[in-house]
Amino acid sequence: MDAELRSLLPPSLLQQAAESWMAITKTEEVPDFGKAVKKMLFSHDDKVSAIRPKVWPALGHISKLGADYLPDWFSLLPPVESLDFPTQALGLTMILDQAPRNFFQGIDQRWVGGYFDDISLGFARSLQNLTPDLRPTSWNRWKDTASFEYFIFARMSFGTPFVHNENASEEAMVYTDETRTYIEERFNVRDPIREQPERRWDLLGFPKLISSGGPEGDVDIVKGGFWLLELMDVHKPPLDKFGRYPYRNWHLGRDMTAEEEAWIRDAGFFKAPPDEVCRRIRADIEAGIWSPLGSVGNPDV
Template sequence: MGGGPYFPHEQELGHLLTPELFSCLVQARMPYPKHGSINFSHFGRDIFLEDPVGTQVRDKVLPALVALSKIGLEHMPDLMAAYLPPPTDDSFPEQCLGLLLLLDHFPRLLLRGMDARWTYGYFDVISQHVARIWISLPADQRPDSWERWQAGVGLDYWIGVRFWFGTPFVHSEQLQAIAVKFTDETRRRVEQVTGKKDPYREKRDDVLSDIYGFPREYRKGPPQGDDVTRESWTFWMGMLMDIHKPIIDSFGRYPYLNAVLGRQSSDEEKAYVEKTGHFGEVGPDVAKRILEDIKNGRWTRLGDEQA
């Protein structure tokens, strides 16, 4: 499971996993006014089409990820209890979001080659464990809720917050039921506040049955242009998140992650990945080296290829 026999001293993690880091990551990914309008065309562009953030936070994120990689999943502490304020604290929602960004988003943004295994086989396990904990909190303590954020931010900002809180569930191969429910909560809140109805409701059966929808829509990219509104972006994003589910319903997992996780693909999964043009797969050379590591019970150290 984990990454070696050396366990960082608690003081080392305490030095790295700080409130300042978590606030910095939220600000980096949500550099928008907390009240007022957000340009959602730019919001989508900066997530899916460009990377204005990676170089900005790389020197802060990588040391924290490397330190976490040395602990091993079987010895991972309760990160929420150890490094976040109590759920009742006013700073908890933002701090929890910063921790999730560190674990779920930034590995995807920064880790390539052999390091990609750490994203999907290690940090995803941790981020999804953290997500299970916070979503199980009492309603008045949940860090994603409109009620906890609305006193300090407007609807536009909260839509961005909800997007980032939802990604660990969407990325999970086990939590799709939670992901779909979570996305629908966002959709319903935006419909309620704005009076606009999600047009994808009329295509619901297609969205939840199209196994090729996610690769196709991801490659098309987010809506761009002056006519993108918070409502149209939210409804598009809800569709993009929902179309992960038919892949899991069909295969029980994401076939394009088999290579990076050293899993054997069925004939049906091979045909799927081939038809999508090997969407989301690591290259064959990396896949071969990962499989060798798994067979030998080892992990190539995080960052060795980026040094």
């Protein structure tokens, strides 16, 4: 194991990462689940901002390893059977998947879809490859230490690497439906979106839901949980249509098709980065290089 990486990602930081990105505390039961959803997805959180300087050195180190020289991520974690394993694994998931999205700007955003998305997906798959009773995505791993509301947030967070990766949409659907079943069976309900394909597979569903700012009205764990699952589902239609997320084309140096440009216009949500950012990314790709993470105007480096 890379000793430097171990020192950069100690158990205390993994614990803090899990706590920073979760909208509620571990044992908290939340009457207004919608408020927690909005806090997690749309609010600027001081806890997340505070962890940036602690996480950035680890992200920089990982960026230098290269896809062929990644560590065994489990070596950073306690034994799989440990009571601490689910929370530590959640913290590492947040660092690999959410931290790049939250912290990278400008040309650094190429590192999100072009590098860290594959790393976080690999880690997510390794967690799902554990036997069902040991997976940190199982309610059995949380039921004695956390509320069901916290578990749903945690399980959604474990699932985002599948949704974020352009090559894992089928895995994302299986995972999301398993999460949906957890809620349905616990509360003896059925998610109405199962019978609403025009909404579930709306090509513009993702920008519509994000633009809405979250679920409205009196929102409990059932309604709020189903809203989150719909948000996961509506990532799939653009992948089915285009084979990729068009809004990533700018940061991955890809040419837009006419259909993709029309979709982005219809969405009315996604904004192109400055031309200079696009030029720098394309120049790097053409030269077969990556500008070092944080090399352009990042105050943490």
